[in-house]
Amino acid sequence: MEIIKFQEFRNKVRGNIRKVIIGKADNIDKIVVAFITSGHVLLEDVPGLGKTKLSRSLAKTMNCSFKRIQFTPDLLPSDLTGIYFYNQRSQEFEFREGPLLSQIVLADEINRATPRTQSALLECMEERQITVEGNTIPLKKPFFVIATQNPVEQFGTFPLPEAQLDRFFIKLSMGYPDYNEEKQMLDRFMDSDPLETLQSVVTMEEIQYVQNNYSKVHVSEEIKNYILDIVKATRTHKEIELGCSPRASLNLMKGCQALAAIKGRDYVIPEDVKELAVPIMSHRIIVKNEINIGNNKAQSVINDILNTVETPLEKI
Known part of the structure; x- marks a missing residue:
């Protein structure tokens, strides 16, 4: 690879x-x-x-x-x-x-x-x-x-x-x-839409x-256990009514492999897991007393779990 x-x-x-x-x-x-x-x-x-x-x-x-x-x-x-x-x-x-x-x-x-x-x-x-x-x-x-x-x-x-x-x-x-970003947007779109001339x-x-090859990125046993500990914590957390499914565990591992690859590594580190845990897991849980889809309570609960689950030492 x-x-x-x-x-x-x-x-x-x-x-x-x-x-x-x-x-x-x-x-x-x-x-x-x-x-x-x-x-x-x-x-x-x-x-x-x-x-x-x-x-x-x-x-x-x-x-x-x-x-x-x-x-x-x-x-x-x-x-x-x-x-x-x-x-x-x-x-x-x-x-x-x-x-x-x-x-x-x-x-x-x-x-x-x-x-x-x-x-x-x-x-x-x-x-x-x-x-x-x-x-x-x-x-x-x-x-x-x-x-x-x-x-x-x-x-x-x-x-x-x-x-x-x-x-x-x-x-x-x-x-x-x-x-500044919005000012750049006004300048860029003033004369034409750059999307019209975008090339592949x-x-x-x-x-x-x-x-076909991202799955070859190495995931140590410690990282696998770390992922499982995080997912398991969603099923027992006092603020969560419905925890993450096994699909969440699999997707989090796959996402970490792809993230590590685009960052130039052939192995996953705990920071990859922490970076992807919220966007991959927050929509898969049901938080107690959550009123609407627009609040951030689910993200806060996942961050709380990340702060409580012990981070493994890097072992490749």
Whole structure:
């Protein structure tokens, strides 16, 4: 395994996206980690912070097909997967592809769709396939879902069920830019939109290499035990009603492997676990007396667990 290829991949992707998105290097790195591990991203933020531009920039950077789906209460599962229709000219049924047959899919305001439509995403996110009229259709590779939801406006929304939240590899928030970043944004977008001229910078071979080799990054027994201790603590914490599933343990380990690789290491250290624990685990727990999806109580509880679980000494 050539670690330099992971660093080059991260630098190319981050550098290209930052031609459009000002700052947010840390979030871009975490999205790259999710992409390498074939995970999916949930972006929870108020409107207008660049979530759609980030998604489009990623698709152009990767030279992947892209579709944006605006989720609404009247959206049907067939609007996502596609339908079979009768072609009168050929007198045969033909399949019309839905947006889920793209490589990078932006599910915008996902919590505005009904649970029935949201459930159409479960199969494609986990099994990388869709089923239409009893026919199973494999999805293109790579397949990557970026879903957004508004943490403020709750009228007319359907909260994501735990089973679907658990399928998102990581949950992130873009956050407001600082003064200087917003000033740069005004300057950059004054004459034209840099997204229109953005070019792809990575090849499919590079994508396949990082996705197929990140798992070779070494994870010591001490790090595995550290991950398990953190996850186990979510199941016994007094503030948590429902703890993390085993999928959280697996995703945290995979995320740490990918993060270590893009940082130039072929081994995982405790700081990798601490960096990813909150974004990978906070949306997988149910906190007691949590009123709405926009508060930070879940993140605070995970940070509290990180402060109480003993950090292992580095043993490679």
